[in-house]
Amino acid sequence: MATSPDVIIVGAGIIGCAIARELAGRGVSVRVFDARTIGAGATQASAGVLAPYIEAGDGGPLFDMTVRSLAMYDRFVQDVTTDSGIAIEYRRCGTLEVANDDETAVRLQEHAAAARGTLHWLDADATRREEPAIVGVRGALLAPTHGYVDAPVLTEALAWSAMRHGAKVETGQRVGAIAAGAGQISISTADGSSWTAGTLVIAAGSWSTDPAFGVSAREAVRPVRGQLLRLRASGTVLSRIVWGPDCYIVPRASGLVLVGATVEDVGFDERTTAAGVRDLLEAACELVPELWRASFVEARAGLRPASASGMPLIERSAEHPHVIYATGHFRNGVLLAPLTAQLVAHLVTSGQP
Numbered sequence: 001m002a003t004s005p006d007v008i009i010v011g012a013g014i015i016g017c018a019i020a021r022e023l024a025g026r027g028v029s030v031r032v033f034d035a036r037t038i039g040a041g042a043t044q045a046s047a048g049v050l051a052p053y054i055e056a057g058d059g060g061p062l063f064d065m066t067v068r069s070l071a072m073y074d075r076f077v078q079d080v081t082t083d084s085g086i087a088i089e090y091r092r093c094g095t096l097e098v099a100n101d102d103e104t105a106v107r108l109q110e111h112a113a114a115a116r117g118t119l120h121w122l123d124a125d126a127t128r129r130e131e132p133a134i135v136g137v138r139g140a141l142l143a144p145t146h147g148y149v150d151a152p153v154l155t156e157a158l159a160w161s162a163m164r165h166g167a168k169v170e171t172g173q174r175v176g177a178i179a180a181g182a183g184q185i186s187i188s189t190a191d192g193s194s195w196t197a198g199t200l201v202i203a204a205g206s207w208s209t210d211p212a213f214g215v216s217a218r219e220a221v222r223p224v225r226g227q228l229l230r231l232r233a234s235g236t237v238l239s240r241i242v243w244g245p246d247c248y249i250v251p252r253a254s255g256l257v258l259v260g261a262t263v264e265d266v267g268f269d270e271r272t273t274a275a276g277v278r279d280l281l282e283a284a285c286e287l288v289p290e291l292w293r294a295s296f297v298e299a300r301a302g303l304r305p306a307s308a309s310g311m312p313l314i315e316r317s318a319e320h321p322h323v324i325y326a327t328g329h330f331r332n333g334v335l336l337a338p339l340t341a342q343l344v345a346h347l348v349t350s351g352q353p
Helices: 014-025 061-071 073-084 102-115 124-130 151-164 274-287 289-293 330-350
Strands: 007-010 030-034 095-099 120-123 139-143 147-149 168-171 175-181 184-189 194-197 199-202 221-232 241-243 248-251 256-260 295-307 313-316 323-327
Touching: 007 014, 007 184, 007 194, 014 030, 014 151, 014 323, 014 330, 030 151, 061 073, 061 330, 073 147, 073 151, 073 330, 095 102, 095 124, 102 120, 102 139, 120 124, 124 139, 151 168, 151 330, 184 199, 199 330, 221 274, 256 274, 274 289, 274 295, 295 330, 313 330, 323 330
Parallel strands: 007 030, 007 199, 030 168, 095 241, 199 323
Antiparallel strands: 095 139, 120 139, 175 184, 184 194, 221 256, 221 295, 241 248, 248 256, 313 323
16 A cells, blocks of 8 residues: 555546645645546636636626636736746636627626626627627627636646645546545555545546446536637737637637637537537637638537536535545636635635535
């Protein structure tokens, strides 16, 4: 039996790496396992959009969580950059959620009125002045505090930061079985190694309720495929993230333009498809025709973990008190990473929810 850490984390996506960094920074001994490489699951196919007023704009607990986590992001990125020495592309450039019909325009105007200065309604002329490349819209809702982060680079930086605080990250190591004992959890990996810990954190995204783990969450998560396009435009096409009815468009400082994302209930199918590429290109170019001139770089796909309630699962297992789940974030894993890391670290170190 190898030396036992205090906490084992299954999953080296952005959630698992954020938790590892937070725990290791508090002096907790951590070992992370992932069947693939760091950030190779849903994280690598994320545009990194940070937009609570769009993703959770209807209010409720999810909205409260996303707003709280966004407020943590400036310090979060600054600290991770300092710890890791890795430059992370991060911009609070704002979003424009566009209305292409009267019904949507009325809804967005109501959101602006209810937000009391946090959001701003722009009519068609004002929208064109702000983003001349956008065509055929009735107006747009401006959220100045929104932005994006390069999620794969942030995840790599989180992993390095965690390791500099003493965490160990084991990639290419599939967890084959999990068993609960007296006051501890043991796991075995595909290479035959065995490990024990006082706490197991399952942050394996869509695979978090794999029957092989021998434990189950209060409600299972299911995979929802999201396809993402990477284009390269000649010159600056947009200055802000543009969110339309069938896609969002993220202009990166590096010159890339990201177009996402499909929502496909296809099980554990991680393929990119011709239909997905076509649909995203047509939706993006209908909003911003200049993108027809862009170079096509690549298409990516990832499986987002969706819960039945729409809320992330950040809780202890009802069956095994030494198991904690951190999954079910669906489209908000990147946005909720700093808050999730603090909540899980609090569960681990204090024992209280």
